[in-house]
Amino acid sequence: MMTARTHQIEVYDLSTWFGPKAVLKNITCHFSDNAVTAIMGPSGCGKSTFLRTINRLNDMIGNFRMKGKILLEGEDIYGPQANVYELRRKIGMVFQRPNPFPMSIRDNVKYGPRLHGVKDDNELDPIVEKSLKRAALWDEVKDGLDEPAPNLSGGQQQRLCIARALSVDPPVLLMDEPVSSLDPISAQKIENLIVELKKDYTIIMVTHNVQQAFRVSDQAAFLYLGELIEFDKTRRIAEAPADERTEAFITGRIG
Amino acid sequence: MQDAVGKFVLLVPAFAGSALIILILTFLWYEATPIFLAPQGGPSIVIQPIWDPNRDLYGIALFILGSFICTFLAIAMAVPLGIGAAVFLSEFCPPRIRTSLRMIVEMMAAIPSIVYGLWAYIVMVPWIKNSFAPAVQSNPLTAWMPWFQGSTNGLSVLAGGTILAIMLLPTVVAVSDDALRSVPSSYREASLALGATKTETAVKIVVSAAIPGIGAAIVLSLGRAVGETMAVLMVTGNSLQIPFTLLDPAYVMTSIITNQLGYAFVFPLWRSALFAVAFVLLMMSVSFTVIAKWFVKWGMKTRGLV
Amino acid sequence: MSSDSCATSGTANETASSAPEPEIGPTRRSLLWLKSQLLVKTRREAKDLLLKILFAITTLIVILPFFLIVIQLAVTGLSGLTLDLFTTFPGASLTGGIRNAIVGTILLVLVAGGVGIPLSVLGAVYISEYSPPGRIRSTVEFASDVLAGIPSIVFGAFGFAFIVVFLNVGMGLVSGGLTLAFMMMPTVLRTTQEALRQVPVSLREASFALGATKWTTTWRVTIRAAFPGIVTGVLLAIGRVMGETAPLIFTSGNSLTTPTSILGPASWVASLPFTIWAYVSDPRPYLQVKAQSTALALLVMVLAVDVVANYISRKVTRRLV
Structure with missing residues (x-):
């Protein structure tokens, strides 16, 4: 970390709109590498929009507009030279509800690498194994790789989705409330997995669960009505929130 | 009390459909029995090619073959076009254009088959005779092709297959479009988030997830193609011969019933043979319905969606 | 932070904190959309665009008979109506x-x-x-x-x-x-x-x-x-x-x-x-x-x-x- 590009993801004065409605207002923040950053806030505060702006998934929505800059490894991802497909390869995403494709477990994991030019099964099979191992799913599914993915349990499905995201080796991983639809035991497994994964990945996780954010993250951001109220070390925010709205949120008075 | 009576009263209309199917089966079977019992008939009429009421020969293989060829041509044209249009409608089309396109497709489905037939007879048949056939037969690129040989008056399996394809298209498009649109958008997002383009997502994820619905659409349109009557009757030429090329005429199952049942009325065997054709048609349409249902169930199971 | 991003931040600040940014008109919106669709930088994007055009053409072929039929009947049949x-x-x-x-x-x-x-x-x-x-x-x-x-x-x-x-x-x-x-x-x-x-x-x-x-x-x-x-x-x-x-x-x-x-x-x-x-x-x-x-x-x-x-x-x- 000697160059100016200390951070893989830097956000400068990001504002977004859906039609006339402003969703995010002047957000500037730098996400630390190899750390988990939790984005907290009450529902409707723009957490998910923020996350989906980082991999340009909002582009698909007709009336979406944005201003400001998001840099990935120093390059503006909304710039004229940006390649959105390559960008999305570098930024993996895990969604709120597990959404494995309706195909076999193996094909789910192969899908990403195939898109990006890996055609040979001799190369794909090790990727499948490696990704599933990293997502702590390999031992449970190695004997049934050709089973339909939707037959897995909810927690397994979500880990498969993590494996699918890891299959294209992205440096950054976005997670949109990845455990909110799961039972407590599965959620626990995935939380542990997230802590494990941060050694190799920069993880940005949206959550409305304060305790979870404190358990898992190194950095935390608090969004309220589209504004970034606080962005700091998680421990610092947990101990002494600088803004009274943050305090109100983490003590459960707003949410 | 009132509820119990109500339930009982409604039981009758509820089973009207089932009763009707049993009635149809019974009566077609009853009418077809004579030919199946006759010495020159029997179940083997489905593989006997000679149909000559003057000599009391009632082989119906020719009609089955004719229907098969026209249906095959229609499906070969309608399925790729229909799925392509459905993918465009559901995945790429701006919403405002989509509404009008869907409306046109609904209207195409509503056009009566006699109108399609009339148009094909007045426009398509002369076009095949005067433009298409001379063009392909004089162009060195296509002239050698065996399926473009022979002289034609335009009334041909090509005309029949094409008008059938046009008639099937609205069904294929509408049902496939519905199937594609019922694929959850979370699949699309997951694919895009992995760096797939929109067409890669559409083809590899959305279409593959919608295969059960699309498959059902194809099987249902197979049934419609085999059973379609007026349009095919008007343009396939109704000639008792094996069509060797696309420009040859043919005789399909529905046409022989339509053309001859009126005359055959007083000749027991002849009439019975025509009802045998109707019975075969009925069996085919029932099996297509069953296959379509089974297909959806199978697809849901292999995809873990049930 | 570079001076460049500081400059953009100033403008963004004003727009976001004051009234929401004015909507662009439908024509301009369509043009921008068309431009974004036609912008091709890689082979995969070219394939994407090509397939989209192919699907659009397919759709045109599918609805063409409807117009052919209506026009034929209107041209010949209308006089008798x-x-x-x-x-x-x-x-x-x-x-x-x-x-x-x-x-x-x-x-x-x-x-x-x-x-x-x-x-x-x-x-x-x-x-x-x-x-x-x-x-x-x-x-x-x-x-x-x-x-x-x-x-x-x-x-x-x-x-x-x-x-x-x-x-x-x-x-x-x-x-x-x-x-x-x-x-x-x-x-x-x-x-x-x-x-x-x-x-x-x-x-x-x-x-x-x-x-x-x-x-x-x-x-x-x-x-x-x-x-x-x-x-x-x-x-x-x-x-x-x-x-x-x-x-x-x-x-x-x-x-x-x-x-x-x-x-x-x-x-x-x-x-x-x-x-x-x-x-x-x-x-x-x-x-x-x-x-x-x-x-x-x-x-x-x-x-x-x-x-x-x-x-x-x-x-x-x-x-x-």
Whole structure:
């Protein structure tokens, strides 16, 4: 970390709109590498929009507009030279509800690498194994790789989705409330997995669960009505929130 | 009390459909029995090619073959076009254009088959005779092709297959479009988030997830193609011969019933043979319905969606 | 932070904290959209664009026949579409109008609807309100799917064998109308069932909570709420049978006037599709033109019914969503 590009993801004065409605207002923040950053806030505060702006998934929505800059490894991802497909390869995403494709477990994991030019099964099979191992799913599914993915349990499905995201080796991983639809035991497994994964990945996780954010993250951001109220070390925010709205949120008075 | 009576009263209309199917089966079977019992008939009429009421020969293989060829041509044209249009409608089309396109497709489905037939007879048949056939037969690129040989008056399996394809298209498009649109958008997002383009997502994820619905659409349109009557009757030429090329005429199952049942009325065997054709048609349409249902169930199971 | 991003931050700050950024106009929006679609930087993007164009062309090919048919009928048939065509009966050598066919089609639809609609609506009410999901319901649903798939000529042959010959009703309005009624049943049953299914359970529960019986609830609340959906299904079914030819060839007979009796040869009845077929099978050239005028009339009627049906169903979906 000697160059100016200390951070893989830097956000400068990001504002977004859906039609006339402003969703995010002047957000500037730098996400630390190899750390988990939790984005907290009450529902409707723009957490998910923020996350989906980082991999340009909002582009698909007709009336979406944005201003400001998001840099990935120093390059503006909304710039004229940006390649959105390559960008999305570098930024993996895990969604709120597990959404494995309706195909076999193996094909789910192969899908990403195939898109990006890996055609040979001799190369794909090790990727499948490696990704599933990293997502702590390999031992449970190695004997049934050709089973339909939707037959897995909810927690397994979500880990498969993590494996699918890891299959294209992205440096950054976005997670949109990845455990909110799961039972407590599965959620626990995935939380542990997230802590494990941060050694190799920069993880940005949206959550409305304060305790979870404190358990898992190194950095935390608090969004309220589209504004970034606080962005700091998680421990610092947990101990002494600088803004009274943050305090109100983490003590459960707003949410 | 009132509820119990109500339930009982409604039981009758509820089973009207089932009763009707049993009635149809019974009566077609009853009418077809004579030919199946006759010495020159029997179940083997489905593989006997000679149909000559003057000599009391009632082989119906020719009609089955004719229907098969026209249906095959229609499906070969309608399925790729229909799925392509459905993918465009559901995945790429701006919403405002989509509404009008869907409306046109609904209207195409509503056009009566006699109108399609009339148009094909007045426009398509002369076009095949005067433009298409001379063009392909004089162009060195296509002239050698065996399926473009022979002289034609335009009334041909090509005309029949094409008008059938046009008639099937609205069904294929509408049902496939519905199937594609019922694929959850979370699949699309997951694919895009992995760096797939929109067409890669559409083809590899959305279409593959919608295969059960699309498959059902194809099987249902197979049934419609085999059973379609007026349009095919008007343009396939109704000639008792094996069509060797696309420009040859043919005789399909529905046409022989339509053309001859009126005359055959007083000749027991002849009439019975025509009802045998109707019975075969009925069996085919029932099996297509069953296959379509089974297909959806199978697809849901292999995809873990049930 | 570079000085460059500081500069942009200043402008963004103002816009975001003041009024929301003004919307760009629809034309400019479309142009921007088109530009973003056509911007190709990599091979994969080129393939993406190429396939999109291919899908769009496919769609054009699919809807092309609709316009070809409408234009052909309009160009040739419109001249014959005079008031006389609708108001006069056919004269010598089939000159004159098609009043017989128009009245005949209306009569056939009335008979078919009179028998087919009540039967299928009541059947749908039974399976969606009275029978638990299970074997009875799936039997009825399966039966109506099978019925919907049976070819029209098979209905014609059955109508001939059963109604005309076996029941000895003879050809005419009753036999033709009943055969069409059979064909209507699956469509009406399925759409009614769907319309009833979309009525929220809470509405029924509200009625039960007031002490209403099932019977009262069904007729006063559920059916009333599902009514537009049922009408849509009925209209779609009517549009379909209006254009049917094959079921009528051996059941309705044909006539140059309107029927004067319920049964017997005086009840033989003409219809628009049958008339088109009769005209087009006739070698006289003026009848070829008249076939197209008649087809244009039929097409307009069928499409009008279809448009009304779709309009109602769209309005209903909007209200429910």
